[in-house]
Amino acid sequence: MNKRVLISGLMLLALSGLALTSCKKTQPVQAQPSSPSVQTRGYLTDYGEKGMQALSARLHNSRRKLTHIVVIGDSHTAADFLSGQLRRQFQHRYGNGGIGFISPLAVPGNRYSNVKFSRTKGWQAVNSRRQSNPRFTLGGNIATPLSWDSETRVTALEGESSINAQALYRSLGGATLQLQGRAIPLADSQGRWELSEAARVPLSFSVSVSGENETELAGLWLTAAQPKGVIVSALGINGAQISMLDKWQDDWPGTLSMLNPDLVILAYGTNEAFNTDLSLSEYRQTLVRQIKKIRKAEPGAAIMLIGPGSSIMHKGAASCEKRQPALLKPIIEVQKQVARSEQTLFWDWFAWMGGDCSIERLAQQGMARPDLIHLTAEGYQASAAALWRDLEYKLEQ
Template sequence: MKNKFVWFSGVLTLLITELTLSSCHAPVDTPPAPVSMLSDTSDVMADYGESRVKRLAEKLRNSRRETTHILVMGDSHTAADFLSGQLRTMLQARYGNGGPGFVSPVKVPGNRYSHVNYTQASGWRLETSRRAQDAAFTLGGMIATPTTPDNVSRITVTDGETALRAQALYRSAGNATLRVGGNAVSLVETHGGWALSPAVPVAPSFSVSLKGSGTQLAGFWLTASPSRGVIVSALGINGAQISMPDKWPADWPGTLKRLSPDLVVLAYGTNEAFNASLVPDIYRQDLLLQIRKIRLAVPEAAILLIGPGSSIQHKDATGCRQRQSPVLKRVIEIQKQAAREEHTLFWDWFAFMGGDCAIEQWAVQGKARPDLVHLQAAGYREVADGLWKGLRPVLEP
C-alpha cells in the first residue's frame, strides 16, 4: 500500500482454505495509519497500522482511575515470567499497580510468576495443555480438579499490592462452594462452559479450597481494589507454538473477552524455529487465524507480535549458518507479513539482540543461558527494557 510506510520499520493439521480464514476476519476499523521513522529503532519496532493503540494510550493516561490489562501469550520465555515480569515492573512503576492479573489455579511445574507464589497445595490434580488433550481446556490451558474433600492451596501475591479482589475461572456440573481466604463463594452450574465467580476481597496471601463434585478451576483473576493501574498477565506454556490455542477448544476467545485485555501480546516463534517439520504456509495460516480470533473476541484490543530472539540449534556445527536454525529467519519474516496483513504491532527480538548467532555473544557476557535459547535474568531485563523503549513512543506519542 503506497500510503503505508514503516514507523519503526520492520497447526492446523490440514490446510485452511481462504474462505475459512475470511469468515474469521474481523474488519479493520480504519485504513493503516501513516507512520513515522525513528532511526535508532527502525529495525526493531514497527507499527503496521494498529489503530487501537490510541485507545490503549488513552487508558494509560487515565491509569489513576481505570485499569489497563496487557495479556501475554507465549512459550517458555513467558512461562518463566522474566521478560513479561520485567515489563510488568516497569509499567506498574510508571502507571500504578493494577494487581497480578490472570494466574494459574495451582502451581504449575516448570512455570513461575515474578509476583505470585503457591504453597501448601494438596488434594488437586493438574492438567496442562502442554501434553494433555482435554476438551475442557480454555484460555491458558490449565485445569485443576479437586481429588479429596480437604483440598487446599495457598496463593501469595508478592508485588506489594495489599487490597485485592479475587475471581475464579471455573466450570461446574452443579452447585459448589469455593472458599477464597475467609470468603465462601457460591458457584452455580455452568452447563459445561467456563465462568468467572463473583469477586471477593482477599489479603495478599489467601487459601483456596473447593467443595462440590464436577467442579474445576482454570485460573484466578486477581485485581487491585479499587480498579486502577496496569495488569500484565503472563500465559506461558513450555514448548508452546502459535497452534497451542487449538488445544483450548472450550471457547478460549470467550474467556479472553471476559478478561477484557487492552493489549494482547503473542510471543511465540522459538519452538516453530526448532520444528524440523514446519510447513511455512500452514504456519502462516495458523498465525493469521489466531490473530483473527483475537480480533473477533476483543475488537478494541491492540495486538503486538514479538518475534523469536536469537538462538542456536546445532551447537557443534562449524559456521553460524549451520549452528542457527535454518527456518528461524523465515519464521520472523512470516510474522512480519502477518503483522502487515492484520495491521498489528511487531517487535523484532532477533534484531534487537544483534541478529545472526547474537545469543553466543550474550552468553559470553553472562546474559544468556548455556542452552543458547533462554536468557539469564539480566538478559531478560535488557530485552524488556528494549521492548519498552520501542513501545513508549507508541503509547506516549
C-alpha cells in the same frame, strides 16, 4: 424515405451514447482504501494497529481506570522474566493494578515473578503442554478437587494489604469456593467457563472447593482493591508453538474477553524455528487465524507480535549459518508479513539481540544461558527494557 429513416436512427443512437456518457461522468468516483502508514521506532514497527490510540488514552487515565495487558507465549513467557520486567515498567509508570490472570495451581517449570503457590493438596492438575482435554480454555490449565479438604495457598509478592480474587470455573450443579474461609457460591455454569463473584482477600490466602458436583478451576483473576493502574498477565507454556492455542478448544477467546484486555501480546516463534517439519504456509495460516480470533473477541484491543530471538540449534557446526535454526529467519519474515496484513505491532527481538548467532555473544557477556536458546534474568530484563522504551515512545505520541 428509407435513407432519411436511417439517418434519423443513427442520430438517435449518437444522442443516446452521449446521454449514457454523461450519466457515467456524474457518478461519484469511489476512493480506494489507503494503506495504513507503517511507523518504526527502534525495533518496534506499527503496521497500522488501530487499538493503539485507545490503549494510550486508557493508560493516561490509569489513575481512574484499569489497563490489562496479556502476554501469551512459550518458555520465555513461562519464566515471567521478560513479561515480569515489562510489568514492572508499566506499573512504575502507570500504577499497580494487581497480579492478573494466573494458573489455579503451580505448574511445574513455570514461575510468576509476582506470586507463589504453597501447601497444595488434594488436587488433580492437567496442562495442555503434553495433555489433551476438550475443556482447556485460556491458559491451558485445569485443576480438579479430589477431596473435601483440597487446598492451595496463593501468596502475592507485591501489592497493597488486600486484593480482589475471582476464580475461572466450570460447574455442573454448582459448588462452593472457599477463599481464605469466605464461602463464594459457584452457580451451575452448565459446563461453561465463568468468573466467580469477587472476594476481598489478604495478600496470602487459601483456595478450596467443596461440593459433590463436577467442578473445575482454570485460573484465578487477582486485581487490586481499586480498579486502576496496569495488570500484565503472563500465560506461558514451555515448548509451546502458536498451534498450542488450538488445544484450548473451549472458547479461549471468549474467556479472554471476560478479562477485558487492552493489549494482547503473542510471543512465539522459538519452538517453530526448531520444528524441522513445520510448513511455513500452514504456520502463517495458523498465526492469522489466532489473530482473527482475538480481533473478533476483543475488537478494541491492540495486538503485538514479539518475534523469536537469536538461538543456536547445532552448536558443533562450523559456520553461523549451520548453527542457527534454518527456519529462524523465515519464521520472523512470516511474522512481519502477518503483522502487516493484520495491521498489528511487531517487535523484532532478533534484531535487538544483534542478528545472526548473536546469542553466542550474549552468552559470553552473561546475558544468555549455556543452552543458547534462553536468556539469563539480566538478558530478559535488558530485552524488556528495550521493548518498553520503544513502546513508551509510541504510547506518548
